[in-house]
Amino acid sequence: MTTLFNLTRTTVRATTLLSILLIGAVILLAGCGQEETGGGNKSGSSAAKDGSKDTAASSATKDGSKDTAASSATKEDGKGASGAAEKEDGSGTAAAAAPAGGEPEVLELKYQGWTGSVTIAELAENLGYLAPIKLKWIGNTISGPQDIQAAATGDVDFGGAFNGAVVKLVASNAPITPVVSYYGTNDKRWNGFFVLEDSPIKTAKDLIGKKVGMNTLGAHGEIVLKNWLQKEGLTKNEIKDVTLVALPPVNLEQSLRGGQIDVAVIGDIVKDKALERGGIRSLASDYDLFGAFNAGTYVIRKEFIKENPNTTRKFVEGVAKAIEWLKETPVEESRALFEKIINERGRKEDASAVKYFKSSGVAGKGGLISDQDFQIWIDWLENEGQLEKGKLKPSEFYTNEFNPFFEKK
Incomplete structure (x- = not known):
C-alpha cells in the first residue's frame, strides 16, 4: 500500500512538472508570435488591417494635433532625428535605415497631384516600378511649398518642391529629408x-x-x-x-x-x-x-523613413527608374502614355497640354542629388538675409542612400 502511494505521488509530481513545462513553452511561443506581429504592424501604415482608410492626420501626434515643423527637428550639430551624425557623402541619416531587398512595410502612399499633368511618381506607378506599393491621390496642389509642408505634417507621405523652398523648410527645422530629384531645367524644359x-x-x-x-x-x-x-x-x-x-x-x-x-x-x-x-x-x-540644373526634390518625413525604410527605398527606386525611362523613351510614346493616364484616372481634367512635354529636365542619373542642387539657393538666401550664414550644409540634410544609382565613395 505504501509502495503504491509513493508510486502515485511520484507520478503526480512528474505529471505536474510536465504540465508546467508545457505551459511555459506555450507562453514562450505566444510571446514570440506577438513580437513578430507588432514589428510588422508599422505605425506609418496607410491602411489599417480592417481595410479602413487613414485620415489626413495619420502622422499626427497622439493628442490629434498635427506635428509642428520642429517636432522631429534636425539638430544644429548636424544630427538627424535618429541622433546619428550625417555623412559627408550626402547619404544622410537614413543611410543605416535598412539593408536593400526587404519587403515594403507600407503598401499605400498618400500624395497630391497636379491638374492636367502626370507627376514622375504617378508615372513610376503606371510603369510598375513601385509595385507592390500603390499611390493614394488625396487631391491636387498648385504649390510646391504647400506640398512639402503637407509632407512635413504627415498629411501626405511624400511631397515635392523647388530646392530653394526645400532649403527654407529644412532651415525651419522641419522633420523632412530630400530623397530624390524629380524635375529640373535644361534647354528643353525651362x-x-x-x-x-x-x-x-x-x-x-x-x-x-x-x-x-x-x-x-x-x-x-x-x-x-x-x-x-x-x-x-x-x-x-x-x-x-x-x-x-x-x-x-x-x-x-x-x-x-x-x-x-x-x-x-x-x-x-x-x-x-x-x-x-x-x-x-x-x-x-x-x-x-x-544653365541645366536639378530644380526640385521629393521629400519624406524622417520618422516615416526610420519606420519604413524598405518602402522608402522602393519609392525612390521607382522614381529613379521612371526618370531614366523618360530619357530613353521616344517623346511621342511618353506623351501618349501621359494622356492615357490622365484620361483613365477620371479626374475631369484637360489632357491637351501633355502633347507639349519634352523632358523632365532632371540632370544626372536617376535623380541623384548633389550638394550644388541646394548650395546655390543657400548662398542666395544667406545673401538676402533670409538664412543665417553657415546654418545649413547640404550633405547634412539630404540622402542618396535609397537611390539604386548611388555609388558610395
Missing part, C-alpha cells in the same frame, strides 16, 4: 518671364511698379526672378516695388493676355502651349541664368 509681344517692358528695370504673376510665392518663380533682377542691377528697394501675384498655373497665360498682370512666370508644357498661340515673348529664363 521657366521664363513672359510679357505680351507689344509690351513696353524690355528690361529688368521696366518691372519696377509692375505686377508679376507666378504659381506660388517663395518658390522657383520668385527666387529665380529676384535673382535675375538682382543680377540686372536692381537695388533691394527697387525689387520690393515689383509686385508678385500668386495665380493657378492654368490662369497665368489668360491673366497676362487679359492685362491683369504685366509679366507671367511660366514654364514647361504651360509655356510651350502659350508660345504656340503666339503674341508673347520671354525677357529671360532660369536656363539663361543657371
